[in-house]
Amino acid sequence: MNGWTPLWRPPTGNPAQSAGLAQQLTHTVASGLLRDSVHTSRLEMELAGFFARRAIVVGSGMDALELVLETLREPDREVHVPAHAFQAIPALAARLGFTPVPMDVDPTTLAPTVAAANQVPSSAIVIWIHHGGIVADHAETTIAALWQRGVTVIEDCAYVLPTDPTGPGTWGDASTWSFAPTKPISSTAGGAVVTANTALAQEIRDRRKHSGVEHLWELGDTLLRNRTLSETDALLATHQWKARTATADALAQVADAYATTLLAERPALLPPGRRPRSTWSRFCVDLGDGHDALTVQAALAREQIGTAVMFARPWTDYPALAPYEAASLPGLRALLRRTLCLPFHTGISRDDTTRVTKVLLGILSEGASS
Numbered sequence: 180m181n182g183w184t185p186l187w188r189p190p191t192g193n194p195a196q197s198a199g200l201a202q203q204l205t206h207t208v209a210s211g212l213l214r215d216s217v218h219t220s221r222l223e224m225e226l227a228g229f230f231a232r233r234a235i236v237v238g239s240g241m242d243a244l245e246l247v248l249e250t251l252r253e254p255d256r257e258v259h260v261p262a263h264a265f266q267a268i269p270a271l272a273a274r275l276g277f278t279p280v281p282m283d284v285d286p287t288t289l290a291p292t293v294a295a296a297n298q299v300p301s302s303a304i305v306i307w308i309h310h311g312g313i314v315a316d317h318a319e320t321t322i323a324a325l326w327q328r329g330v331t332v333i334e335d336c337a338y339v340l341p342t343d344p345t346g347p348g349t350w351g352d353a354s355t356w357s358f359a360p361t362k363p364i365s366s367t368a369g370g371a372v373v374t375a376n377t378a379l380a381q382e383i384r385d386r387r388k389h390s391g392v393e394h395l396w397e398l399g400d401t402l403l404r405n406r407t408l409s410e411t412d413a414l415l416a417t418h419q420w421k422a423r424t425a426t427a428d429a430l431a432q433v434a435d436a437y438a439t440t441l442l443a444e445r446p447a448l449l450p451p452g453r454r455p456r457s458t459w460s461r462f463c464v465d466l467g468d469g470h471d472a473l474t475v476q477a478a479l480a481r482e483q484i485g486t487a488v489m490f491a492r493p494w495t496d497y498p499a500l501a502p503y504e505a506a507s508l509p510g511l512r513a514l515l516r517r518t519l520c521l522p523f524h525t526g527i528s529r530d531d532t533t534r535v536t537k538v539l540l541g542i543l544s545e546g547a548s549s
Contacts, residue, residue, distance in 0.1 A: 182483055183484075183485065184483060184484045184485060184522045184527070184531055184534070185485045185522060185524070186485040186486055186487050186520060186522050186523070187361055187460070187461075187523065187524045188524045188525070188526050189360055189365030190365065190419060190425070190429070190524070190525045190526075191525075191526070192418070192422055196418070196422070200414070200415070200418050203414055204411055207410050207411055207414055208411065212410060213409055213410050213411070214405075214407050214409055214410060215388075215407050215410075216410050217410070218410045218411075218413035218414040218417060219236050219407070219408055219413045221417055222234075222236050222371075222408075222413045222416055222417045222420065223235065223371075225417060225420050225421070226356075226371055226373060226420070227373075229341065229344050230341075230348060230349055230373050231344065232349065232373050232375045233373070233374050233375065233376070233377060233380035234371055234372070234373050234380075235371060235380055235383045235384050235387065236369065236370075236371045236407075236408050236416075237369070237371060237372065237383075237387050237406045237408060238368060238369065238370065238387075238406045238408050239357065239368055239369065239370045239406075240335075240355055240356065240357025240358075240362075241267060241271065241370070242370055242387070242406040243355035243357070243370040243371060243372045244268065244271060244306070244333070244335070244355045245271055245275070245406075246372060246383045246386055246387060246406065247333055247355060247372055247379070247383065248271065248272060248275050248277065248304075248333075249275065249386060250382045250383060250386070251304060251331060252275055252276060252277070254276055255276070255277070255278055256276075256278070256302065256303065256304065257277065257278045257279075257302070257304070258277040258278065258280065258304045258305075259279075259280045259281075259282050259295075259299050259303055259304065260279055260280070260281060260282060260306045260308075260494070261281070261282050261284050261290070261291050261306075261307075261308050261310070262281035262282060262283060262493040262494065262495065262505070262511055263284050263289065263310070263489075263493060263494070263511070263515055264306070264335075264490075264494055265494075266497050268306060268308075269281075269494050269500055269503065270494075270499060270500060273499075273500070273503070279500070280303070280503065281494065281495055281503065281504070281505045281508065282299075282305075283508050283511065284508075284511060284514065285315060286450065286510065286514050287315075287450045287451070287452040287453050288310075288313055288314075288315035288316070288317075288318075288453060289310040289311065289313055289315075289463065289518070290308070290309070290310065290314075290315035290317070290318055291305070291308075291321070293317055293321055296324070296325055299328075299330050300330075301328045301329035301330055302329070303330055304330070304331045304332075304333065305322075305325055305330055305331070305332050305333070306333045306335055307322055307332055307333070307334050307335065307351060308337075309334065309335065309336055309338065309339050309347050310338070310489070311459065311460060311461030311462075311463050311489065311520060312338040312339045312340055312363065312458045312460040312461060313453065313456075313458070313461075313463065314339070314346070314347050314458050318347065318350070319347075322334070323350065326351065331351075332350070332351030333351055333352065333353050333354070334347060334350060334353070334354035334355070335354075335355055336348045336354045336356050337355065337356065337357035337359075337370075338357075338362060338363065338460045338461060339356075339363070339458050339460070340363040340423060340426060340427055340457060340458050340459065340460050341356075341364075341423060341458075342423065342424070342427050342457040343457075343458075346458070349373070349375075352374065352376060352379070353372055353373065353379060354372070354373045354374070355370060355371070355372055355373075356370055356371045356372075356373065357369070357370045358370060358371075358412065358415075358416040358419070362460065363419075363423070363426060363460035364416055364419045364420055364423065365415075365416075365419050366412045366413075366415035366416040366419065367412055368408065368409070368412050369412045369413065369415075369416050370408075386402060386406075387406040387407050388402070388406070388407060389402040389403060389404055389405050389406075425525075426525055427457045430457075430460070430523065430524070430525065431455070431457065433462070433523055433524070433525075433527050433532065434455035434459065434462065434523075435455075436527075436532040436533075437462060437521070437535075437536070438455070440532055440533055440536040441464075441521075441532070441535070441540070444536065444540055445540060445543070447465070447467055448464040448466070448467075449464060450465050453465075459523070460523070461487070461489070461520045461523055462520060462522075462523040463489070463519070463521075464518070464519055465514075465517055465518055466519055467517060468513070468517065469546075471516055471517070472491070472517055472518055472519040473488055473491060473516070475519055475539070476488055478542045479535075479538060479539065479542065482538045484522060484534075484535055484538060484539075485522060486519055486520055486522070487520040488515075488518070488520070489518070489520055490515060491515055491516060492515060492516075493508065493511055493512065493515070521535060521539070
């Protein structure tokens with residue numbers, strides 16, 4: 180790859196697949212059936228068949244989370260969210276009348292800690308985020324323990340590459356997925372809710388439209404916008420979904436390339452216990468004490484290498500969410516400021532990973548990142 184090496188690029192498939200997709204897109208536009216038609220149904224069937232659960236396709240990952248929370252809404256109910264989450268997630272909970280509560284984060288897996296999960300009251304909701312597709316070893320058992328105590332668990336699988344029909348996305352009461360261009364199942368938009376709860380699924384399906392649902396308005400509900408997905412986006416997402424095994428295989432090769440170059444030279448960049456898995460859609464490294472991810476990101480950008488800092492500070496640092504700040508989250512800010520996501524997508528060659536390795540190690544050894 181010449182020039183800029185991006186953090187992420189949606190998988191493109193082979194030329195024949197791309198040509199076939201282009202023909203289908205043209206046919207879809209010409210049909211005039213642009214919402215809630217055959218491609219939406221096919222995508223839902225693909226998801227439901229894989230997970231053996233109900234699947235409801237919606238307009239975005241945030242639409243998916245909003246619809247789940249709307250169905251679970253009770254005044255002042257707590258929603259526990261990892262403290263490093265995208266700030267729009269706790270902000271959405273607060274807007275819907277919930278009380279967002281930050282959860283401490285495990286430095287190895289970037290998932291909620293077991294201790295934080297044990298402190299959640301049984302009346303609460305937990306949004307368990309599989310950060311960057313990293314699935315913690317303790318995730319399944321901890322989610323099961325929460326569920327057994329009566330806690331409602333929503334798995335945020337926006338960055339998970341789904342490869343196991345009984346894996347992440349099936350452990351909680353519901354899971355939310357995103358098909359945004361930055362996600363492993365890449366379209367231009369879209370999301371989904373996956374759940375084994377038939378009543379929850381039906382309510383979400385009813386609420387994703389704001390017209391043609393007069394029966395809900397007559398019951399006193401207010402539905403202010405359409406949260407369905409366009410047929411073109413559903414087609415793109417279905418195309419990516421069907422290619423997910425090839426995507427996982429290609430990303431495994433990229434992870435192996437980093438392991439034999441970058442990690443061979445500096446193994447501490449991946450803390451013990453954070454090992455590449457087929458679910459990963461981000462390759463997140465720990466730069467270590469004394470290195471600032473934002474500074475390293477800027478230095479890599481000058482070398483035409485794209486990276487991401489997800490996220491540089493807790494969501495309670497933002498003024499609108501400051502009232503929900505926890506008493507103490509030891510080490511969290513330092514962890515976030517030294518965590519960096521490297522280029523990781525199916526278009527990266529071994530030469531690219533070698534170049535990323537060389538540039539990054541040079542920056543770290545020069546001390547330009549402190």
